[in-house]
Amino acid sequence: MKVKKILASILCASLAVTILAGCSNKKETTDTSKNESNTGNKATEAPVGESTTGYTGEPAEIHYAYWQDSLGTYLEECKAKFEEQNPNITIVLEPTTWTEYWTKLETAATGGSVADVFQMNGPNINKYADAGIILSMDDYIKASGLDMSKYPEAMNSLYNVEGSQYGVPIDYDTIGLWYNKELFDKAQVEYPTDSWTWEDLKAAAEKLTDKDNGVYGISAGYADQGGFYNTVFAAGGYILNDDKTKSGFDQDATKQGIQCWIDLMEAGYSPSQASLSENADYIQFMSGKVAMVYAGDWFASIFADPAADFADKCDVALLPTINGNRASVIHGKANCISAGTKNADAAWAWVNYLAGAEANELLGKSGAAIPAHADYSNLFFEQYPQYNMSIFAKEAQECAYEYPTSKGFTEWADVVWNELVPAYSLEVSVDEACDNIAKQMNDILAAQ
Amino acid sequence: MRINRKKRNEYLWGYAMIAPVTLGLIAFYFYPFFQVIFDSFYKIGSFDRRLGFVGIDNYTKMLADKEMWQTLMNTFQYVIIIVPLTVVFSMLIAVLLNKKVKGLSIFRVIYFLPAITMAAAISMVWRWIFNGDYGILNGLIGTFGLDPVQWLNSKQTALFCICCVAIWSNTGYYMIILLAGIQGISRGYYEAAEIDGATGFQKFKKITLPLLSPTLFYVVIMIIISTFQTFDGIYLMISTKSNAIKHTQSVVMYFYRTAFEHSNKGYASAIAVMLFLIIMGITIFQMKMQKKWVNYE
Structure with a gap:
């Protein structure tokens, strides 16, 4: 009977393991600050001007959370x-x-141990500002005299929630049409030009596709910022209406902006959605399986990486026009301060430093991202003389559309993905998928 | 009853000895267990904000949730495929490795290796094997002139790939437990049977199997529970952006996504409670059924 007893106790333990699944791993022990007392949120000690960040308060330890690998050196x-x-x-x-970034950040924020300063993006800003996880920076910005006009208007407004500034822009990005020169030469197709239309792109994709050798003209898989957002805007459609109360997915122009990708899929000019969800578009692009890809400026550092042996094989051009319009979605990261930080003044000193001239110069020279500060944006482009980088700035000035985001973004973005992936996999029609999205998205928006 | 000083001292020591485990269990098992049941009656938004008591809404929502039903189906498929095959393979290998063969320890190490290798490392390797564009498996079938298959990204194959990896990585672990059980059986039984002229298979059926049944029972229960809770292999091998995610995710995976990716902890708690009830039901059933086949000496 001893065996039975042992078995019974093992069973008890293993049943308990079930429950472990329900136990959220909340407590990430991070000693946010050695400082106990200084919790004053007043910006009295905040420095004036950009170049000095002289902080005179108590000793403090500021934790900074970020996701992009290539930002490490900067x-x-x-x-x-x-x-x-x-x-x-x-x-x-x-x-x-x-x-892992957003799951981890939210868990840490819930447990009250989130980093003092962390990177934010457009999709999440409303959620964090609404829940009071991040501080409004209005007082700090005023007291320190930080000149917000140096940053792109679209970036400032992205991080402005109901009239309060919650983030200071770090960088901005737009999307370009990257192409593999080697494959173009091989197929004897002219490189993309500034006057390309979607029809030109489609014609080139047809000529470049060489199924016997496993080469496709373009990557036309599901992508929002780096995909259909751009074509939807170019076709005259929209994702959200101006006051963010209605979905634009039931508009014909929106459907057209999505259909144009599905057409490429149907014609067989792109690897299948299944293939692209396993091996990301830029990886297939770099391995010479795909000749063209919609990708952001930040890919320059990946493509130009000497270890990849790809730097000289590609270049970038303006996105093609649809119905005579060109559109590129503009987005960028920002720094936010946790509302739970023990030393907001010290956190601001770090944010203010990153917002200033010296940090923006370092960012530009690192070649990781386009510095948000207008005076230093060019430094980034100069890091890649081999590429036609000026198109990213040109798009930001001439045809940039603000990244669509609203309250309830994560919920409706999930709906969009759920419904559109079957369309990209050629299982349902764009019409059907878009009507489903519009219906669910309107419900979500109405509930906010 | 009066307790003298010596006795009390003894009691105190006893409690002090079991305190670490008891406190650990309370903090990490019992407290979360009741918290989950409690949470399953609430609507909980991002950052754990309670948005009100909703009664059994989370449970009724589950009944209407197609993704939930698909997830349950997947989980039962995992159990139906993984449990019998793992038991059979680990039993087979345990019996074979009990024989006197050359390089016995080497074989034992080889079979046990997957059990002590990190799930993350295993998944990385298998992901590459199954990769639709660059994987070795497609390369292999390509040499026979077959078309490449998107193993991990198509609804038809992804679940079976997960099963293969699960069986492969679990077999060694249960093999060791069964092997220990087999070696606990007295040689005397076999010698007596040999004198009576029993064949190898007869010995296995009449001696090994009945005397091994307590160990086998333990193994079966453990595999069933761990298969119901399968998570890491799916999490590591199937991207949440994969087409196949809905046809491969287990209940625990769905729970994780609901709680941490969609920040809907109330509903996720209801899912966890439901899984708990299913596993408890099946385990109670097995405990009752053991009388029929488990043989305690």
Whole structure:
């Protein structure tokens, strides 16, 4: 009977394991600050001007969470310079991979142990501002005299929730048409030009597709910012209406902006949706399986990486026009301060430093992203003389559309993905998918 | 009853000894368990904000949730495929490795290796094997002139790929437990049977199987429970952006996505409670059924 007893106790333990699944792993023990007392939110000690960030408060440790790998070197440099200027503050960098970043950040925010300063993006800003997870920076911006007009208007407004500024832009990005010159040469197709229309793109994709050798003209898989958002705007449609109360997916122009991708899929000019969801478009592009890809400026650092041996094989052009219109979605990251930080003044000193001239210069020279500060944007482009980088700035000035976001974004973005992937997989029609999206999205928006 | 000093001292020591485990269980098992049941009656938004008591709404919502039903179906498919095959394979290998063969320890190590390798590492390797464009499996079938298959991204194949990996990585672990059970059987039974002229298969059926049944019972229950809770293999091998996610996600995976990706902890708690009830029901059923086949000496 001893065996039976042992078995019974093992069973009890294993049943308990079931429950473990229900136990959220909330407590990420991070010692946010060594400082206990200084919780004053007043910006009295905040410095004036951009170049000085002299912080005179108590010693503090500021944790900074971010996701983009390629920002690592730039942030290390910033940390070193900042700590030199502010001996009382220690910066702790906390990188997380993109796929885990938002889950981890939300869990940490729920448990009250989120980093003092963290990177934010357009899809999530409303959620964090609404829940009071991040601080309004209005007072700090005013007291420090930070000149917000130096940043793109679309970026400032993206991080402005109901009249309050919750984030200071770090960078901005637009989308370009990257192409593999080698494959173009091989198929004897002219490189894309500024006057390309969607029809030109389609014709080129047809000529470039060489199924016997596993080469496709273009990657036409599901992508929002790097895909149908651009074509929907170019076709004259919209994702959200201006006051963010109604979905635009039931509009004919919106459907047309999505249909144009499905046409490429149907014609067989693109790897299948299944293939693209396993091996990302840029990976297939770099391995010479795909000749054209819609991709953001930040891919320049990936394509130009000497280890990839791809740098000289590609270039970038303006996005093609649809019905005579060109559109590129503009988006960018921002720095936010946690409402739970023990030392908001020190956190602001770091944000203010990253917003300033020195940090923007370092960012531009690192070649990781386009600095949001207008005076330094060009530094990024100069890092890639081999590519036609000026198109990204041109798009930002001439045909940039603000990234569509609203309250309830995560919910409706999920609906969009759920309904559209079958369309990209050629299982349902765009019409049907879009009507389904519009219906569900309107309900979600109405509930906000 | 009076308790003298010595006795009380003894009691105190006893409690002190079990305190670490008891406190650990309360903090990490019992408290979350009741919290989950409690949460399943609430609507909970992002950052754990309670948006009000909703009664059994989360449970009625589950009945109408197509994705939930698909998820349950997937989970039962995992159990039906993985459990019998793992039991059969681990039993087979355990019996074979009980024989005197050359390089016995090497074989035992080889079969046990998957069990001590990190799930993340295993998944990375299998993901590459199954990769639709660059994988070795497609390369292999390509040499026979067959078309490549999107193993992990098509509804028809992804679930079976997960099963293969699960069986492959679990077999060694249960094999060791069964092997220990087999070696606990006295040689005397076999010698007596040999004298009576029993064949190898007869010995296995009449001696090994009945005497191994307590261990086998334990193994079966453990595999069933762990298969119901399968998560890491799916999480690591199927991207949430994959076409096949709905046809491969297990209940625990769906729970994770609902709680942490969609920030809907109330509904997720209801899912966890339902899984708990299913596993409890099946385990009670097995405990009752054991009288019929488990043989305690």
